[in-house]
Amino acid sequence: MSYRLGLTVIMVFAIVAIGCGLWGYFVPLTGVTGVWGPLAAAFGALCILIGGALMVRARSRGARFVLMLLLALGIILTAFAAWLLHQWIMLAALALCAVGWLAAVSGPEGDVA
Numbered sequence: 689m690s691y692r693l694g695l696t697v698i699m700v701f702a703i704v705a706i707g708c709g710l711w712g713y714f715v716p717l718t719g720v721t722g723v724w725g726p727l728a729a730a731f732g733a734l735c736i737l738i739g740g741a742l743m744v745r746a747r748s749r750g751a752r753f754v755l756m757l758l759l760a761l762g763i764i765l766t767a768f769a770a771w772l773l774h775q776w777i778m779l780a781a782l783a784l785c786a787v788g789w790l791a792a793v794s795g796p797e798g799d800v801a
Contacts, residue, residue: 689791689794689795690791690795690796691791691792691795691796692744692795693788693791693795694788694789694790694791694792694793694795695740695743695744695788695792696788697784697785697787697788697791698736698740698743698759698785698788698789698792699737699740699741701781701782701784701785701788702733702734702736702737702740702781702785703733703737704777704778704781705729705730705733705736705766705770705778705781705782705785706730706733706734706737708730708770708775708777708778708781709726709727709729709730709731709733709770709775709778710726710727710730711726712726712729712773712775712778713726713727713730719774720773720774720775725769725772725773726773726775728769729766729769729770729773729775729778732762732765732766732769733766733778733781733782735762735766736759736762736763736766736782736785739755739758739759739762740759742755743755743756743759743792756789756792756793759789760789763782763785763786763789764786766782767779767782767783767786770782
């Protein structure tokens, strides 16, 4: 999988995770309706989406390294929040974000430009 395809996977499944977080907050009888936890997890997924979009525009090797490190941290912490909230679909979406992150890290550098 290439670098750009990995970033695309990250951004698509971050959107899914945002939707799951908002669903958990607004839909009745989810067990977490109206509490701040799903909103915080949705915000974490939004940060992952923004980080993926910034990665597309990053040109220097240092910027890509820092953004990939922050993306990994965001994916792990948001997945932990989804696990604590019992939001399993959100957790699966974040697991697929992690697969996209691995693909972006191990993808060929030639398609960056």
